[in-house]
Amino acid sequence: MRNLKCNNNSHSNNPQQLAADIKTWGRELGFAQVGITDVNLKDQAQYFSQWLLKKNHGAMEYLMKNQELRYEPALLMSGVKSIIVCRMNYPVSRCDELAGYGEIAAYAKGRDYHKTMRKKLQLLAKKISQVVSGCDYRVFCDSAPVLEKALAVKAGLGWIGKNSLLINEQDGSYFFLGEIYLDLSLPVDQPLVSSCGACRRCLDVCPTKALQGDGCMLDARRCIAYLTIEYKGIIPCDLRPLIGTRIFGCDACQQVCPWNQIISIDQESILVFKQRFSALRLVDLFLWTKEQFLERTAGTVLRRIGYEGWLRNLAIALGNAPVCAEHRVALQARIDCESELVREHVCWACDRINAGQ
Numbered sequence: 001m002r003n004l005k006c007n008n009n010s011h012s013n014n015p016q017q018l019a020a021d022i023k024t025w026g027r028e029l030g031f032a033q034v035g036i037t038d039v040n041l042k043d044q045a046q047y048f049s050q051w052l053l054k055k056n057h058g059a060m061e062y063l064m065k066n067q068e069l070r071y072e073p074a075l076l077m078s079g080v081k082s083i084i085v086c087r088m089n090y091p092v093s094r095c096d097e098l099a100g101y102g103e104i105a106a107y108a109k110g111r112d113y114h115k116t117m118r119k120k121l122q123l124l125a126k127k128i129s130q131v132v133s134g135c136d137y138r139v140f141c142d143s144a145p146v147l148e149k150a151l152a153v154k155a156g157l158g159w160i161g162k163n164s165l166l167i168n169e170q171d172g173s174y175f176f177l178g179e180i181y182l183d184l185s186l187p188v189d190q191p192l193v194s195s196c197g198a199c200r201r202c203l204d205v206c207p208t209k210a211l212q213g214d215g216c217m218l219d220a221r222r223c224i225a226y227l228t229i230e231y232k233g234i235i236p237c238d239l240r241p242l243i244g245t246r247i248f249g250c251d252a253c254q255q256v257c258p259w260n261q262i263i264s265i266d267q268e269s270i271l272v273f274k275q276r277f278s279a280l281r282l283v284d285l286f287l288w289t290k291e292q293f294l295e296r297t298a299g300t301v302l303r304r305i306g307y308e309g310w311l312r313n314l315a316i317a318l319g320n321a322p323v324c325a326e327h328r329v330a331l332q333a334r335i336d337c338e339s340e341l342v343r344e345h346v347c348w349a350c351d352r353i354n355a356g357q
């Protein structure tokens with residue numbers, strides 16, 4: 001074990017105390033939970049490569065790259081000995097499932113979580129380096145080849161549910177994960193066993209049947225989160241009706257999960273979001289100009305899909321929403337849109353409306 005050179009006497013040669021303090025500091029920074037694990041992830045290689053072999057990653061080519069960095073954290077940061085895994089809850093609303101309105105996944109409604117998480121992780125890492133002089137660290141949140149869920153399981157933050165997400169007994173699954181790679185050996189936490197039992201709600205509710213092999217194995221090519229966020233091309237015709245009015249991400253397999261029924265709904269954040277988006281009437285969102293899109297999505301993850309992706313998703317949602325004259329007029333106004341991607345989905349939606357769905 002690397003000798004701790006501490007500026008604070010209470011941590012001198014006392015990794016137990018340091019681990020306990022790291023958890024306290026993490027909670028003070030707003031993390032719901034902090035766990036610690038080692039760097040041994042070699043047993044994950046098989047599962048991950050099987051997933052890729054089945055082409056479940058679709059067009060997310062970056063998942064094919066740097067595979068060994070995922071199972072060997074030392075290749076990402078030389079000298080890493082412990083990994084601190086943090087989770088941060090995000091607020092949830094269930095107020096936008098109305099006819100003619102678009103649905104946006106709860107995680108996307110706040111400020112871009114990458115920034116918030118990174119800031120908190122940096123603060124926690126700095127705090128550690130203040131008490132242990134000369135320690136080295138790197139922080140990650142969705143930013144590098146890191147097996148975030150597998151690390152979180154090892155660090156005792158929850159188990160991987162059949163919906164393929166990390167689930168925590170207290171807080172369900174509505175949270176983000178982030179990590180600090182650290183060159184100090186710390187006492188590790190123990191993993192939890194799965195508590196899904198015989199439940200199959202998420203598998204049954206998934207609109208596109210993307211959850212396969214009794215869950216855990218997710219076919220991203222069918223997942224609405226992938227189709228509406230990560231995938232930039234023409235969405236396969238057979239999947240379009242199944243997307244419904246979801247315009248960014250999907251929460252269906254989380255909404256039904258019994259572990260998510262106890263979480264609190266944050267009214268204040270719903271209000272802030274509603275003010276910013278002035279409600280989510282599909283037709284209003286579809287008529288936004290590019291400038292309005294850029295201005296109103298500033299600082300959020302919605303920006304990631306770009307204006308074309310935004311219009312593509314909205315065209316599908318309009319094609320799936322209950323037929324109304326206002327929708328037909330809005331779609332007609334974009335039938336000659338210069339983007340081929342948008343035109344394709346607008347034509348599909350018009351045909352669907354004309355056929356009365």
Ligand code: B12
Nearest residue numbers: 044047048051105148149150165166176177216225249250
């Ligand atoms: C690519 C990606 C996606 C893809 C693929 C999702 C997937 N399930 O693989 C798409 C675009 C579909 C997606 C969607 C979503 N995502 Co995403 N995504 C990622 C990302 C960047 C990489 C995941 C990855 O590598 N997948 C490939 C598979 C093979 O790896 P894996 O799922 O990590 O599984 C490994 C281990 O966990 C293990 N394993 C998995 N299952 C099991 C089961 C058993 C029994 C065992 C033994 C092992 C095991 O094997 C794998 C190899 O080691 C992570 C961040 C990260 N770096 O991890 C976020 C992440 C998983 N996403 C997140 C979120 C919030 C979402 C959405 C909820 C967003 C939304 N509302 O629309 C949806 C949920 C869809 C779903 N049901 O999973 C959060 C999840 C938080 C949580 N509570 O788990 C993460 C962790 C981002 C973050 N930093 O917070 N995502």
Ligand code: SF4
Nearest residue numbers: 206223224250252253
């Ligand atoms: S996010 Fe939606 S589409 Fe993807 S697995 Fe869950 S329910 Fe299915």
Ligand code: SF4
Nearest residue numbers: 161162196199202257
């Ligand atoms: S819905 Fe049921 S099976 Fe799916 S993740 Fe939740 S507890 Fe597990």
